[in-house]
Amino acid sequence: MPQFITCSNCEGEVTADSEFCPRCGYLLTDQTLWCETHGNNEAGGVCIICQKLVCEQCSEESDRRVFCLDHLDVRVDGDWAEVFRSTDVHDAELARSLLLDAKLHVEVQNFSSIGYAWDGGGDSPLSRSNLNNPAKIFVPLDEYIKGKEVLDEWQKGQPDFDSLN
Numbered sequence: 001m002p003q004f005i006t007c008s009n010c011e012g013e014v015t016a017d018s019e020f021c022p023r024c025g026y027l028l029t030d031q032t033l034w035c036e037t038h039g040n041n042e043a044g045g046v047c048i049i050c051q052k053l054v055c056e057q058c059s060e061e062s063d064r065r066v067f068c069l070d071h072l073d074v075r076v077d078g079d080w081a082e083v084f085r086s087t088d089v090h091d092a093e094l095a096r097s098l099l100l101d102a103k104l105h106v107e108v109q110n111f112s113s114i115g116y117a118w119d120g121g122g123d124s125p126l127s128r129s130n131l132n133n134p135a136k137i138f139v140p141l142d143e144y145i146k147g148k149e150v151l152d153e154w155q156k157g158q159p160d161f162d163s164l165n
């Protein structure tokens, strides 16, 4: 049974031997760690998306959570990161099935108009361009990179099977 401690920043539960909190990116170790990009700078935290050690120069804090500059724009909601959004319900459905095929954990928002469109009941018309409510797909924070890769390959339209290992 692993032992848990409470992160002093976000109050999330973290295993006692963790060097950082995966939920907020704060360092939990007394050891000095170094930025992966700027080797002379002491790391101030870990990007919660890619888990890279970052320093003040290459990170931003948002909502008391650490992001590297590459992932500053990723929308996060609790332990989930938004990996896809579209106003096209067919794209959204396809993206979801690709992510599920890749064995990722998936949560969706605003897919309801899709599910109920065909049952004849209700009064929500099937809208392929509901700009106010794009369908959104979330994956756990630590599956974001994988999810992005899956969707990038799909959007390139030419999956590169050689790169699978």
Ligand SMILES: [Zn+2]
Residues within 6 Å of the ligand: 007, 008, 009, 010, 011, 012, 021, 022, 023, 024, 025, 026
């Ligand atoms: Zn934390």
Ligand SMILES: [Zn+2]
Residues within 6 Å of the ligand: 047, 048, 049, 050, 051, 052, 067, 068, 069, 070, 071
């Ligand atoms: Zn990052």
Ligand SMILES: [Zn+2]
Residues within 6 Å of the ligand: 035, 036, 037, 038, 041, 054, 055, 056, 057, 058, 059
């Ligand atoms: Zn840095």
